[in-house]
Amino acid sequence: MTLDLAIILPTLNERDNLAPLVDRIEDALGPNGWEVLVVDDNSADGTADEARRLARGDTRVRVLQRIGRRGLSSAAIEGFCATAAPYVAVMDADHQHDPKLLKTMLEAVRSGEAEVAVASRFAEGASMEEWGRPDREKLSSVANGLARRLTGVELSDPMSGYFLLSSDTARALVPRLSGIGFKILLDLLATSERPLKVKDFPMNFAARRAGESKLDRAIALDFLAGLYDKSFGRIIPTRFALFGTVGALGVLVHLAILYLCLLAFGAGFTWAQGIATFGAMTFNFWLNNFLTYRDRRLKTLGKVLAGWASFVAACSVGAFANVAVASALFSRGLHEVLAAMVGIGIGSVWNYALSSRFVWGR
Ligand code: GDD
Ligand code: MN
Numbered sequence: 001m002t003l004d005l006a007i008i009l010p011t012l013n014e015r016d017n018l019a020p021l022v023d024r025i026e027d028a029l030g031p032n033g034w035e036v037l038v039v040d041d042n043s044a045d046g047t048a049d050e051a052r053r054l055a056r057g058d059t060r061v062r063v064l065q066r067i068g069r070r071g072l073s074s075a076a077i078e079g080f081c082a083t084a085a086p087y088v089a090v091m092d093a094d095h096q097h098d099p100k101l102l103k104t105m106l107e108a109v110r111s112g113e114a115e116v117a118v119a120s121r122f123a124e125g126a127s128m129e130e131w132g133r134p135d136r137e138k139l140s141s142v143a144n145g146l147a148r149r150l151t152g153v154e155l156s157d158p159m160s161g162y163f164l165l166s167s168d169t170a171r172a173l174v175p176r177l178s179g180i181g182f183k184i185l186l187d188l189l190a191t192s193e194r195p196l197k198v199k200d201f202p203m204n205f206a207a208r209r210a211g212e213s214k215l216d217r218a219i220a221l222d223f224l225a226g227l228y229d230k231s232f233g234r235i236i237p238t239r240f241a242l243f244g245t246v247g248a249l250g251v252l253v254h255l256a257i258l259y260l261c262l263l264a265f266g267a268g269f270t271w272a273q274g275i276a277t278f279g280a281m282t283f284n285f286w287l288n289n290f291l292t293y294r295d296r297r298l299k300t301l302g303k304v305l306a307g308w309a310s311f312v313a314a315c316s317v318g319a320f321a322n323v324a325v326a327s328a329l330f331s332r333g334l335h336e337v338l339a340a341m342v343g344i345g346i347g348s349v350w351n352y353a354l355s356s357r358f359v360w361g362r
Contacts, residue, residue, distance in 0.1 A: 001032035004086065005106055006167070008037050008079030009093040010072045013045045016210040017094050019054060022061060028099040037083055038093070039064045039075040045211075070295055072161070072182035072215075080170040089164040090184060095209035096131070097162040101201055105164040114199035116165045118185065120157035125202035132207055143223055147183070150227050151190040156200050158186045169196070178229045180238065180295070182215060182222060190230045221294070242292040243352050246284055254280035278312075285311040285359075293360040307359050314354035322347030 038051040048065040055061040064082055076090045091097045105117035121128050128137050140159050147158045163185050176191045229238045257279040261272035285308050289298055298307040326343025
């Protein structure tokens with residue numbers, strides 16, 4: 001019996017869901033022709049150990065434990081690249097997705113009826129009643145509408161986390177996927193230069209079995225970053241755009257502190273400018289750590305302090321480049337505002353290059 005289908009299960013704290021899910025997959029697909037690839041991001045609850053325990057007794061189960069990396073999309077991507085099966089499915093490990101659909105989805109793709117089979121919560125005949133989360137249902141429907149408009153992908157549920165396609169198609173797109181966030185399907189469809197033939201399969205989106213959802217907090221942010229990335233990411237990369245936005249906010253913080261020092265505390269300009277610069281750098285470090293590099297966030301006190309110190313050092317180099325370039329242009333007759341803007345631009349690129357390498361680099 002040959003290997004047909006790899007079912008990629010991205011996991012973050014899903015220990016108790018794994019064994020029953022493998023049973024359900026076996027019920028749906030029969031004993032052979034498939035493998036389950038658990039891509040675990042070093043879950044604290046021992047999901048990877050549990051997956052290895054299952055794998056020892058069942059060679060259809062494989063484990064990829066990632067340490068120091070995070071994210072549903074990137075987990076799926078590594079899954080695509082780690083299987084020899086000609087078809088891959090991505091599915092949630094918490095039992096919200098019914099494995100019964102795998103067979104029909106596989107047939108549709110194998111027969112060429114579709115290139116991507118998508119289990120949809122919004123297709124005719126689907127249901128979300130068991131989910132019991134009307135708030136999330138609403139959010140998903142709004143996000144779907146937005147995604148359809150911005151990417152031109154015509155699909156009832158581009159946010160679905162349950163789909164199946166040929167491994168070759170998936171791998172061919174991998175070099176151009178952003179890997180940010182968890183909208184892996186949308187990413188695949190929007191990245192393909194040629195529109196992929198998609199078929200919807202109405203699903204009954206169930207409630208999660210054990211544990212809790214991981215997507216609530218980061219949902220809006222990752223989603224928006226992903227949409228930005230697809231729309232403008234090739235012109236200005238998402239991370240740099242975030243870094244620049246944080247920098248612009250930092251200017252406001254700088255001015256606020258400056259005026260506070262000057263007006264409320266009667267400080268001299270040099271002191272006020274110094275304190276404001278320091279304050280703005282600290283603010284920028286904090287917000288970049290929170291937003292721009294949320295996937296690589298420095299967390300422990302020691303790391304935060306070291307990161308902050310190297311950020312200040314990196315920014316000082318940027319500031320030096322900024323002033324040097326701006327003065328040189330100004331002295332050659334360029335208008336002062338233009339000279340300042342070029343300086344700021346060059347300083348930002350410098351800061352970005354240095355801090356992505358030395359503050360949040362790995
Ligand atoms: N490896 C890895 N790394 N897996 C993750 C990560 C991560 O950072 N975050 C979540 N997962 C896994 C979970 O363990 C689960 O198996 C699956 O990805 C889905 O995560 P949930 O936390 O259960 O997501 P949800 O139920 O809130 O969201 C559902 O709806 C979204 C659309 O609204 C899922 O079906 C999503 O796939 C879907 O996009
Ligand atoms: Mn879930």
